[in-house]
Amino acid sequence: MTSPLAERLSQLGSSARTAVEDDRGRTTFAELMERALRVRGALLAGGARRGAEQGASQSSLEGERVLLLVPPGAAWVSAFLGVILAGGIALPLSPLYPPAELAWLAGDAGVRRILLGDELAAVAAPIAEGRAVLRVEDAERAAPGPESAVSDLAADDPALLLYTSGTTGKPKGALLTHRNLAVQAELLRAAWGFSEQDVLLHALPLHHLHGVAIALTTSLLAGSATRMLPRFDAQRVAAEIARRSATAVMAVPTMYQRLFEHVDRGGAPEFAAGARALRLATSGSAALPVTLAERWRDLTGTIPLERFGMTEIGVGLSNPLDPGGRRAGWVGSPLPTVEARITDDAGNASAWAPGEPAAPGGGGVVARGELWIRGPSVFKGYLGREDATAAAFQDGWFRTGDVAERSSDGCFRLLGRTSVDILKSGGYKLSALEIEEALREHGAIAEVAVIGVPDEAWGERVVAVVVPAPGREAECAIGPLRAWAKERLAPYKVPRESVVVGSLPRNAMGKVVKPELVKALVASMGGEERQLAR
Numbered sequence: 346m347t348s349p350l351a352e353r354l355s356q357l358g359s360s361a362r363t364a365v366e367d368d369r370g371r372t373t374f375a376e377l378m379e380r381a382l383r384v385r386g387a388l389l390a391g392g393a394r395r396g397a398e399q400g401a402s403q404s405s406l407e408g409e410r411v412l413l414l415v416p417p418g419a420a421w422v423s424a425f426l427g428v429i430l431a432g433g434i435a436l437p438l439s440p441l442y443p444p445a446e447l448a449w450l451a452g453d454a455g456v457r458r459i460l461l462g463d464e465l466a467a468v469a470a471p472i473a474e475g476r477a478v479l480r481v482e483d484a485e486r487a488a489p490g491p492e493s494a495v496s497d498l499a500a501d502d503p504a505l506l507l508y509t510s511g512t513t514g515k516p517k518g519a520l521l522t523h524r525n526l527a528v529q530a531e532l533l534r535a536a537w538g539f540s541e542q543d544v545l546l547h548a549l550p551l552h553h554l555h556g557v558a559i560a561l562t563t564s565l566l567a568g569s570a571t572r573m574l575p576r577f578d579a580q581r582v583a584a585e586i587a588r589r590s591a592t593a594v595m596a597v598p599t600m601y602q603r604l605f606e607h608v609d610r611g612g613a614p615e616f617a618a619g620a621r622a623l624r625l626a627t628s629g630s631a632a633l634p635v636t637l638a639e640r641w642r643d644l645t646g647t648i649p650l651e652r653f654g655m656t657e658i659g660v661g662l663s664n665p666l667d668p669g670g671r672r673a674g675w676v677g678s679p680l681p682t683v684e685a686r687i688t689d690d691a692g693n694a695s696a697w698a699p700g701e702p703a704a705p706g707g708g709g710v711v712a713r714g715e716l717w718i719r720g721p722s723v724f725k726g727y728l729g730r731e732d733a734t735a736a737a738f739q740d741g742w743f744r745t746g747d748v749a750e751r752s753s754d755g756c757f758r759l760l761g762r763t764s765v766d767i768l769k770s771g772g773y774k775l776s777a778l779e780i781e782e783a784l785r786e787h788g789a790i791a792e793v794a795v796i797g798v799p800d801e802a803w804g805e806r807v808v809a810v811v812v813p814a815p816g817r818e819a820e821c822a823i824g825p826l827r828a829w830a831k832e833r834l835a836p837y838k839v840p841r842e843s844v845v846v847g848s849l850p851r852n853a854m855g856k857v858v859k860p861e862l863v864k865a866l867v868a869s870m871g872g873e874e875r876q877l878a879r
C-alpha cells in the first residue's frame with residue numbers, strides 16, 4: 346500500500362490556500378509542496394552522488410535519517426516534507442541542545458546529512474565533521490526529484506524519528522511510520538473538527554510529538570493554515586490571540602500558566618475576548634491542573650480540551666469537541682481505532698470497547714492500573730533497540746507506563762507513572778537516570794538522586810539530591826551545578842534546584858528510596874532552607 350501521507354500531500358499540492366504563515370509571510374500549499382519536492386530532489390541527488398561510489402539506490406533515501414536543524418516556519422516544513430517524500434526519516438532536534446547531546450543523538454541515529462537553516466549554522470558546526478551539511482535555502486532551489494518515487498513510498502515506511510526519555514539512561518529513538526502520522530492526523534481532524542477554515546496558532550517545539558505531529562501534521566493534512574511562531578513567548582502568543590490571528594491553539598499546561606501570568610501583569614487587554622473567539626484550545630503532554638482549566642473557563646466560558654498522548658502512540662484518549670462533554674481533570678475516552686486497556690497489579694485486564702459512548706458526569710471508577718494502548722497509531726519500534734521495543738509491548742499492546750483509572754462511562758483519568766524515574770517538566774518527558782548519569786561525571790558529586798517535585802509552574806521541578814565529595818560542597822550549589830550541567834544536557838533537563846545531603850536513603854537492596862526524598866522535600870518546602878536530614 347502506498348503512503349497515505351504522501352497521497353494526501355499530493356492532493357493538497359495544487360491548492361492556492363495558505364499552508365504556513367511565519368514571520369516571513371505566507372506560503373501556499375502549492376508553494377510548500379514545490380519547495381518540499383525540490384528539497385527531496387536535492388537529497389536524492391546528493392544521495393545518488395554518494396551512491397554512485399557505493400552503488401546504492403538513487404530513487405529513495407531508503408530510511409536514511411536526515412537531521413533537521415532549521416528554525417520553525419515554512420522552511421522547516423519544506424525540509425521535513427522533503428525528507429519524508431524522499432523516503433528518508435526526518436530527525437528534528439532542538440537547537441537548544443548543547444553540542445554533547447546533539448552529537449550523541451546524531452550518532453545514535455546514524456545521521457550522515459544535516460538539513461540546515463542558516464540561522465543555526467553555529468549549532469550545527471560542532472557536529473558537522475564527517476557529515477554533509479545541506480542548506481535548506483540551496484535545497485529549495487534544486488531540481489525536483491523523479492515523480493515515481495513518491496508513489497513508491499509505503500505506508501509502513503518510517504517517516505519520523507523522535508527521541509524520547511525512558512527508564513533507561515539514554516533516550517530512545519521512536520520510529521513513526523507514514524501510516525502512523527496519517528492515521529493520527531485523520532483521527533484528530535475528525536475528533537477536533539479541523540477544516541480549511543482553521544488557522545492553528547503553533548508555538549510548540551518541533552522536536553517532539555506534540556509540535557510536529559499532533560499540531561503541525563494534523564493542521565497540514567486537514568488543509569488548515571498553520572501560523573508558526575519562532576518560539577513560545579507568552580507576550581507574543583497573548584497578542585496573537587488578542588488580535589484573533591488564529592482559530593485554534595494547542596499548548597502544554599505550562600504555556601497556559603505563562604499566559605495567565607502575562608495577563609495578570611496587565612498584558613494583552615483584548616486577550617479574553619480573543620480567547621473567547623477561539624474555536625478550540627487544547628491541552629496535553631502533561632496533566633492540566635483543574636485550577637488552570639477553571640481559569641480558562643472563567644475567561645472563555647469553556648475549559649480547554651484535554652487529551653492524553655505519548656510519542657509511541659500519538660493521541661490515544663481525548664475529551665470531546667463539544668465543551669459540554671469535557672470533564673476537568675480527566676483526559677476523555679479512546680479515539681476511534683484506538684483500543685485502551687487498564688491492567689491492574691494482579692494482571693487483570695479491563696478492556697474498553699471502542700465505540701461505547703462516554704457519557705460525562707456519571708459513573709464510579711471501575712478499573713485502575715497501568716494503561717495499555719493498541720491500534721494503527723502505535724509506533725513501529727525504537728531505532729536499533731529490538732530489546733527495548735520487545736519490552737515495551739505485551740500481547741500486542743503498548744504498555745504506556747502511565748497509571749490510569751476508568752469510570753463506568755468510559756472516561757479515563759491519569760494518576761501518575763509506574764516509574765519514579767520518569768518526570769514531566771513543562772511538558773517535556775525527562776529521565777531521572779539520564780540526568781543522574783550526566784551528573785555523576787562531575788568530580789564534586791559522590792552520589793546523586795534526581796527527583797521530580799510537584800511544582801505549580803512546571804508540573805514537576807527537577808531536583809538533584811547530592812552527596813558531595815569531601816570538601817567540595819560549594820561546587821554542588823545550584824549555580825555552579827546548573828552552569829556545568831548546561832554544557833551536557835538540554836536546558837530543560839538541567840536541575841532547577843540542588844539539595845545537599847550527607848547520605849541518600851536506601852532500601853535493603855541498596856536502591857535509593859526516591860518517594861521518601863520527594864516526601865521530605867515537599868515537607869520542607871516553605872522552610873527557610875532546603876536541607877534534608879544529614
Ligand code: MLC
Nearest residue numbers: 553554555577599629630654655656770771772773836837
Ligand atoms: C525551559 N526551561 C525549562 C523548561 N523549558 N526548565 C524546565 N522544564 C522546562 N520544560 C528553562 C530554560 O532553559 C531557562 O533556563 C528557564 O527554564 C526559563 O526559560 P523560559 O524562556 O522562561 O522558558 P521557555 O523557553 O519559554 O520554555 C517554557 C515552555 C517550554 C513551556 C515554552 O518548556 C516548552 O516548549 N514546553 C513544551 C514541551 C513539549 O512540547 N512537550 C511535548 C512532548 S510530546 P535558564 O537557566 O536559561 O533560566 C508529548 C506527547 C503529548 O508529551 O501527549 O503531547
Ligand code: AMP
Nearest residue numbers: 629630631632652653654655656759774
Ligand atoms: P512523551 O513521552 O514526551 O510523549 O510524553 C508522554 C507522557 O506525557 C505520557 O506517557 C503521560 O505521562 C504524559 N501526558 C500526556 N498527556 C497527558 C495528560 N493530558 N495528562 C497527564 N499526562 C499526560
